Amino acid sequence: MxxxxxxxxxxxxxxxxxxxxxxxxxxxxxxxxxxxxxxxxxxxxxxxxxxxxxxxxxxxxxxxxxxxxxxxxxxxxxxxxxxxxxxxxxxxxxxxxxxxxxxxxxxxxxxxxxxxxxxxxxxxxxxxxxxxxxxxxxxxxxxxxxxxxxxxxxxxxxxxxxxxxxxxxxxxxxxxxxxxxxxxxxxxxxxxxxxxxxxxxxxxxxxxxxxxxxxxxxxxxxxxxxxxxxxxxxVTLTHALDSIRTELVNHSANEEEQYAHIISSLKSLAESPGIEFGLMPFLTINNEPIFDNDECSRSILLKAAKDFNLAEETFDAVVEDYNQNPRPIFFNSITDDKIGKFPFLQVLKQAGIKSYGIFPVYYNKKNVGIMEVYSYKEIVFYEKLLSKLQATIPLIAQLLQNSIDQFEARIAGVIKHKFTSLQPSVQWKFNEVAWNYLKEKRKKKKSPEIETVSFSHVYPLFGAIDIRNSTVERNSALQEDLKSLLSILIETLQVLNEHIHLSLTGKLVSKCEEWLERISGYITTNDELMLDTFLHNEVNPFLEHFRNNYPAERETIDKYFDAMNEETGASFEHRRNLETSMQLINTSINQYLEQAQTEVQESFPCYFEKFRTDGIEYDIYIGQSIAPQRVFDTLYLKNIRLWQLRSMAEIARMTHDLGDQLSRPLQTTHLIFIHSNAIDISFRNDERRFDVEGAYNIRYEVIKKRIDKVLIAGTFERLTQPGKIAMVYFNPTEAAEYDEYIRYLQVQGYLLDDLEYLELEELQGVTGLKALRVGVNYQLPLLNK
Structure with missing residues (x-):
């Protein structure tokens, strides 16, 4: 003392x-x-x-x-x-x-x-x-x-x-x-x-x-x-647990910093400078695990796997095996014998780790991730340490579940921003319906029927940018790829026949030549399936046999199998080029519409919904019921119609200018359907999109889906043509309104002076269709853009 x-x-x-x-x-x-x-x-x-x-x-x-x-x-x-x-x-x-x-x-x-x-x-x-x-x-x-x-x-x-x-x-x-x-x-x-x-x-x-x-x-x-x-x-141990709790309460903080603070608290709790910790939440997309460095950067196993190039399939297999039987695993030392039983230990050894352990972490009886304990020197995982760590497991479980929830929220945010139908212009209505549902549920003490979200008396606008002859282009690309594959196959079989004399080889060559002739015309789906069956049931096993048993022929045979690789093979080259070209066109259109619709929304709120086909289609609905807090006037409808026509001209110019960047030359057509009468729409929960209501309104939807391939009356010419904008209508007053827009845009330099007034063929259940068609000015620069 x-x-x-x-x-x-x-x-x-x-x-x-x-x-x-x-x-x-x-x-x-x-x-x-x-x-x-x-x-x-x-x-x-x-x-x-x-x-x-x-x-x-x-x-x-x-x-x-x-x-x-x-x-x-x-x-x-x-x-x-x-x-x-x-x-x-x-x-x-x-x-x-x-x-x-x-x-x-x-x-x-x-x-x-x-x-x-x-x-x-x-x-x-x-x-x-x-x-x-x-x-x-x-x-x-x-x-x-x-x-x-x-x-x-x-x-x-x-x-x-x-x-x-x-x-x-x-x-x-x-x-x-x-x-x-x-x-x-x-x-x-x-x-x-x-x-x-x-x-x-x-x-x-x-x-x-x-x-x-x-x-x-x-x-x-x-x-x-x-x-x-x-x-x-x-009170070091108590403070470490309190610090982890505090970090969980402040889970809105930066996730990376949160993990760093919690791991620091775990190290204080361990009371040993040689012990390190790692944390990895199990994140999934469509129930399949994903391992992204940004999301799981605190896992030493994942870091080592990436640093030393552990094959992703091997890593996935390790995690899948562990998920099937999660349990604490400890390696007080990493020896060659243990690596033989647990191959993933190899990357940890390469990273300099001498001791390693895993705790499975459960949240509500579900395995949400792992806590790693490791050291760069050999240590023994004493029961005292394990007891301390056990007290942290419920807190770590909450942390990992928070990470999973935040990851899923980010995914949902992207989906809502990029794909969902719930745009800001109509979000208010869904909020209102949801609140009414919650109030009714509270009153009735059971789940009531949720009311339908609907908007009455709205004016529709429809536009379609289609890739010209996309079906023909797909068939042509398929045909060229299959010809390439069969040519490589015939060459492979002929080389084999020179070294290994089998009558069966000649028979396969003959069948391949028959297929070459058969696919020279239009290829049906049945043709494609039958050829695929022939290749997989007869050709591939035949070649696999020689590749496995005749090493001298392996190089020749590998060229054929390499050609069948969808991502790099020669037999998919034309289809890849087609898909790349279509993707470039559609992405460009989509980006243009995303930016351009801001101008429309600023004038008067409207619902704007895009659809992906071989090209891009879109619906626009505008009216008083969509924005009840503002006063609607038909001048806003006229403004958006003028915008639609101008934007079609700009899209046509843009896709035309993409020509030099396309792996496969493609052209686009441009269609507008003019419908002057207001309609009613409602949200379909099953399809997560708006649809029209009532028999008359459904007629609008039917016409919209049939006019993309309509012909000019008395001819075999399609209405939609590259370099042109086609506007389909019923009422002469509609044509007069658009005639004014066209003349204005011709003066502005968007359109050519070649306006056509056309009668269209009758469609099933639809008569009296007419159209305006005008060329897009590709040559002169736009005066107002």
Missing amino acids: HTEVLNISKNECTICQVETCLTFNPFVAHLKERIATEKTLKSEFYRYVLERFEHDICIDLDMRPTDAEKYREMLELIYSILTPPIANEKEFHWALSTPVPDKIFFSTEAFYEFHSSHHSNLYTLNVSKNEMFSDRQKRFIYNLILERMYGFSSAMKNELLFSYQDPETGLSRYFNIQTDARFVEIELNGELPELSFDTIEPYLHSHTSLELIEKAIPLNIFKFKGFSIITLTD
Whole structure:
């Protein structure tokens, strides 16, 4: 035990305006009370201690901290009574201080060493810049006065949290500093000021109104007599768990930083600098696991797998196998024998890891990921460590589930932004319907039918940008690819026949030649299926046999199988070029419409829905019911019709200019259906899109789907042609309106001076269709874009 005087704060500061006296009297009074009430053998010990105090005249004696050595025996008796008998002073952080904690005058070996090594400044380490040591002293004093003299208990306890970095481990450690003032008496000199609860309530709850209580209670009328007890308790493990909980509460913070903080807390909990941690949530797309570095960067196994090029299939197999039988696995050392049983350990060994362990993490009985424990040196996973980690598993489970939820929310956000029908212009209606549904559900206490989202009396606009002769182009590409494949196959079989004489080889060559002739015309789906059956059932097994048993022929045969690779093979080249070209055209159109519709929405909110076919089709609906807070006028309808015609011209120019970038030359056609009458639409939950309502409205939908291939009356010419914009209508007034738009855009340089008025062939159930058709100006620059 030490009797050297230790300053609690290393900064010199003025003690609060309260008189203090270091004395044993309150302790002696406590002994007398215990002797009177204690019924066990402890009473004899208490009586012995009391006699020693009375014999050495320690009662009614005021002492200075520097006199502690004179009373060492008395102080050791106090220590014996106030601490557990089995406490080891080399491990137990305990000390006695002046009544208002300022100076330590008696301390255990552990406390003295701790204070000396950290220059403790115990009461100021967690003090903010605006808070002085004297403020803490004042709060300690006022808390005691309020409790002892007024009976008010403060929500703030006489506890502090002290943190430091352990020099041996480099890890943060945390101690709770508790001040016990039960042997401090308060002596009043004068009258006690009157005090109401309302006056001091702000201070009791938050200690933010120190000035308020200073005015109400002067300190110069009080005297503090006795001594305080200071105890330091290692709360590193508790603090680590609390830190993880705090991070989970603040789960809106940056996910990467959150994982880093939690792993740091796990390392503090482990109390070993050599132990590292990794965390990996199990993320899935369509129930298939995915492993993305950005999402799982805290997994050492995933990092090592990517760094050392572990095959993705192998890694997937490892995870799938583990998911089927999740259990804790520990490797205190990574040896060649263990690598033979668990091949994934090879990449960990290459990364320098000597010990590795996995904990499966469950959330609501579902395996949501793993926690990894590893080290770059061989260690033993002691039961003590495993017990500590077990306490964190529910918290880690919540963290990994949060990551899964956030990942799924991001996916849903992309889907909602890019694909869903719920656009901002109609979102309000869905919100309204959903709220009504929740209210009805609450009233009926069971799930009611959700009402249909519908909009009445809206004006439709339809546009279609189609890739010309896409079916013919697909058949042509297929034909060219199959000819290429059969040519390579015939060549392969002929080379084989030169080295391995089999009559069957000649027969296969003959069948291939028959197929070459058969696919020279239009290829039906049945032709394609039959050829595929021939290749997979007859040719491929035949060639596989020779590739496996005749190494000299392997190179020749591999050329054929390489040609069948969908991503790189020669027999898919034309189809790949076609799909790439179509993708470029459709992506360009889609991006244009995404940007261009902003102009439309700014004039008046409307519903804008795109569909992917071989090209792009879109529906636009505009009307009062879509934006009830604004006044609708037909001028907005005219404005959007003019925009539609101009945008068609711009799209035609854009797709024409893409010609040099296309792997396979393609052209687009451009169609608008003019419908002057308003219709009703409703949202179909099963298809997640709007559809028309009523028999008359459905007629609009039928016409819209049939006019893409309509012919000009009395001819075999398709209405839609590359370089032209076709506008189908019924009513002559519609033609007159669009005639004005066309003439305006001709002046602006968008369209050519070749407007045609056309009669169209009758369609099934539809007569009287007419059309306007005008050429797009590819040559002159646009004057207004």
